[in-house]
Amino acid sequence: MSNSTLLAPFAGSDWRLVGWWTPLLMVGIWFLVRLVTPPHSPHNTSEVRALPGPSRPWFGWLLGNMAQLADHRETLIHPDWFQWGWTGMYESLFAQKRIYTFDPAAVVYIFAHPDEFERPRDLRTILGHIMGSDSLVVNEGEKHRRMRRALNPAFSAGAIKDMLPAIYEKAGELVGLFERLIDDDGLEGYAAHPPAPEDRVRGARKIDVFKFAGNLTTDVIGVAGFEHDFNSLSPEDDSPELLANRFNRLVDAANGMVLLTEAQNILPVLDKIPTQSRRVIGEVRGQMERLSDVGTDAGAKDLLSLLVKGNTATKGDQHLSNDEVRAQMASLLFAGSTTTAATISFILFELAKLPEWQEKLRAEVLASDECPPFEVINALPLLDAVIRETLRLHPPASCTCRAATKDMVLPLSKSIPLKDGRVIDALPVRKGSYFFISMVCLNRLKEIWGDDAEDFNPARHADPALPRMQVPGVWGNVSSFISGPHACIGYRLAILEIKVVLYTLLRSFEFDLLPSKPDIQHFSSLATQPQVKGELGGQMPLLVRKLRGTE
Numbered sequence: 001m002s003n004s005t006l007l008a009p010f011a012g013s014d015w016r017l018v019g020w021w022t023p024l025l026m027v028g029i030w031f032l033v034r035l036v037t038p039p040h041s042p043h044n045t046s047e048v049r050a051l052p053g054p055s056r057p058w059f060g061w062l063l064g065n066m067a068q069l070a071d072h073r074e075t076l077i078h079p080d081w082f083q084w085g086w087t088g089m090y091e092s093l094f095a096q097k098r099i100y101t102f103d104p105a106a107v108v109y110i111f112a113h114p115d116e117f118e119r120p121r122d123l124r125t126i127l128g129h130i131m132g133s134d135s136l137v138v139n140e141g142e143k144h145r146r147m148r149r150a151l152n153p154a155f156s157a158g159a160i161k162d163m164l165p166a167i168y169e170k171a172g173e174l175v176g177l178f179e180r181l182i183d184d185d186g187l188e189g190y191a192a193h194p195p196a197p198e199d200r201v202r203g204a205r206k207i208d209v210f211k212f213a214g215n216l217t218t219d220v221i222g223v224a225g226f227e228h229d230f231n232s233l234s235p236e237d238d239s240p241e242l243l244a245n246r247f248n249r250l251v252d253a254a255n256g257m258v259l260l261t262e263a264q265n266i267l268p269v270l271d272k273i274p275t276q277s278r279r280v281i282g283e284v285r286g287q288m289e290r291l292s293d294v295g296t297d298a299g300a301k302d303l304l305s306l307l308v309k310g311n312t313a314t315k316g317d318q319h320l321s322n323d324e325v326r327a328q329m330a331s332l333l334f335a336g337s338t339t340t341a342a343t344i345s346f347i348l349f350e351l352a353k354l355p356e357w358q359e360k361l362r363a364e365v366l367a368s369d370e371c372p373p374f375e376v377i378n379a380l381p382l383l384d385a386v387i388r389e390t391l392r393l394h395p396p397a398s399c400t401c402r403a404a405t406k407d408m409v410l411p412l413s414k415s416i417p418l419k420d421g422r423v424i425d426a427l428p429v430r431k432g433s434y435f436f437i438s439m440v441c442l443n444r445l446k447e448i449w450g451d452d453a454e455d456f457n458p459a460r461h462a463d464p465a466l467p468r469m470q471v472p473g474v475w476g477n478v479s480s481f482i483s484g485p486h487a488c489i490g491y492r493l494a495i496l497e498i499k500v501v502l503y504t505l506l507r508s509f510e511f512d513l514l515p516s517k518p519d520i521q522h523f524s525s526l527a528t529q530p531q532v533k534g535e536l537g538g539q540m541p542l543l544v545r546k547l548r549g550t551e
């Protein structure tokens, strides 16, 4: 998850959740802020104030540069801004000054030192509403270390390997569901938004692969996490109450909180306003927490049982309370489902755009048996490379942010010519400086990946000369799971799920772009979702047909 939602405040929001009164409130807050704060933030060194960056537009006193950013959800950096370099300055709401960076050395340092750069209050507030204030994602310092120690064994390589049979079973259910969707005209409305006339193709079906990948990833965390089957892969069980369906509403609701969350940096009391977004978020969180109340049995190997078992063996102040254990399960459900589903969807999209890669990958998976063991599926080189390349270009958490907890000097890979003529090789910052870190920009740097860095080319991962610089990441030379003590704890599970789903689907189906060629975009919210331009909500509609010989 990321706080990219904080940078795209208006685009794609459901205004019923935001409230008509929000703009008025914002203007009111601005006047209040101007009364109580000086025009320049006290948190900045002279070097930070002289960083290059975009100029403030005429309405910048209220929106900063946010309106310029709202239409660039893919990178969340305005394309024109690349001229300012890898580290620069922009303004957020009420002209709050922020540093953006995708300089590899700066980002490696920031992620490696969470005591010097912690998740800022606005990010923790919004994540706390969704996952609970006791969740791993929301905490810092000693409390975070204690929780991470308790959770680590449940995410070890051995524990994840044990989940393989459950993941194969769910992938098999997905295959069965796609077959039904293709065969049964009565399920057309369930498969995706109604198809355009040209998208009705004999023997094929428009299927929203993001929806069903999301149902699968929710189910996998249910089964692998606490031995609870949500049964989200059955048309008969489809209802608005289904957790997988409610996640989509949750993301919309979180967007609805964006303006207020930003304003809370200045007036924390705004967090008490009871908005409709907060009500929706509270309901979904309650549902996630109730689900993780289920009991555990001694021999079980699911995440909750492993966590409870490890926790029972732990004594004194290392022990997690029951509320803390429950909050972790809610975070895993939220953090692990949409992110993994978006990755599966973008992979299928890239393979539909570039059928030659789809064919090569299908040849690789067809050369092995059905449901191969962990060691075999994990060692398939093209499967691995396709996932790396998609996570590089489409990281589901496209950015994050951190705030400096003390005055310090940040290392840089590249010197910065300041606006006042000085050139610096390291950036002195003050306690409180706010950093917006773009993983998607870092992943696409030509200096790391070569001139074709914007293109989908899985072959690059076989080149020993790449990457050309150290990348802050725990897997695949990409920064999509970040690095350091706060790196994604679930990355092994995510990669295994993605491998199994792709392996299984490509053996049974072909994926094509729809003949109507809808404009697929990234919507960067708490997690980046695929969207169709002009339509609300996350979706990735593709044309799916059974593989010849399997009909």
Ligand code: HEM
Pocket: 001, 002, 136, 137, 138, 148, 221, 331, 332, 333, 335, 336, 337, 339, 340, 343, 395, 396, 397, 400, 401, 480, 481, 482, 485, 486, 487, 488, 489, 490, 491, 493, 494
């Ligand atoms: C492709 C899939 C995924 C991606 C790209 C991803 C990405 C990330 C990123 C970038 C962070 C760091 C956020 C920050 O500190 O700003 C993170 C943290 C986290 N992720 Fe993932 N994630 C994925 C899947 C999963 C899965 C499957 C789970 C668990 C079932 C999970 C659980 C978590 C948790 C608990 C944290 C907080 C870690 C901490 O603060 O110590 N994620 N993830």
